Amino acid sequence: MRHKLSIFISFLGLTLFAALAPYQENEAPVVKIFVPQRNDGVSLDEWIPYRITITDMEDGNSEYDEITANDVVLAVQYLPDSSQVAKYLHDGESIDLDVLSWMGSSNCFTCHSAKDKLIGPSFSQIADRYNNRTDALQYLARKITNGTTGTWGNQIMPAQPDLKPDEVKMVLGWILKNSSRPDFNYVSGIEGVFRTPKKIEGKEGKGVFLLMAQYIDHGLENVPESSKKGNDTIVLQVR
Template identity: 40%
Template structure:
């Protein structure tokens, strides 16, 4: 029309395939985690409650402000150090992006924290009570993992522990190992939820006024719909001073 020339380019099947392969693959975005309470570098009191609030925003999973993030999948690691000078050694041993134990990530997908907490009896015993009662051994790990899957009654009272048949044997062993090995230190524990509170320890007999609490909130997302294995983690760390 009008004497113009129309040029057509015909792509072969091989060229189309090459074009598709060159398209950038969708990439999961890491969640953004922050704590709005307590304030960073705030002072803490001995033997007192500390309230915390965590906010999570993830491009794929949603926003905690709109109840789009499951609260039990949000973790808060609480660590007390008697001297702030220990911080450098702690950080050199553990990377700032250190992932949470695989057992903990599995537990956040289960109702574990509905019945158990780190250091206080809830419906069931605390993880610290379990670790104190049962010294770690391979046989104890095996016995506890079977109770996680099959349930139990009578060990800690008359309230039964419900079975969790959806948990694989390997996962149950990881959870049992974490409970027995990683819950012997009352100054280092985990909590779940976007809000809550924990109690600080009693004042040490020899207190030099240098104690600090290190709080690390984290959330591991669910990856992309077509690639759930591509999970990413966001975290936020703050310190409370004595």
């Protein structure tokens, strides 16, 4: 009887420990810009192939098609001098990649790209058209939520009622602020190409391009707040 009671108490203790134990910690993804290589030389007005690898303990490995491509984003920033890289990254001047990650996971890049027309207008075209409207955020948010057609030809913008209004306005503000800039570009996907600008007024020196990749993982199952991000950054020299 004592032996059975001892087994029961041990089992109860293990069950209670398991119930009270904290969640297993989510491992942060490892992100690497594989192509191009660090310090490669590039020119203005050039198409640059890129490839990013992702390894995540929970989500899987990009080499085995286990990572959702649109969740991977790459930002490309021109800087007149390599000495500005550290300041750009560490002094609060760098682009908020979390907004790009939200756009990727929300499938914005399925129909739109930063600079070139895709299915819908580019984000640069949208910024150019609406930047001077005082009600741009509210106007565009309604179009996204309710859907629209005829604004950019016959193409239909499907309604997106499930997107949170505050997030939509945050992203729209980011697009209007950043997408017309000639010194900045962005893409989504594990691999593809991006184009360097043809010319940057007032910045005719050689300078550098700063490439910043990010992936935010899906976290532990049923624990969305456990998501973690991984980043990689490289510098390309302008010829």
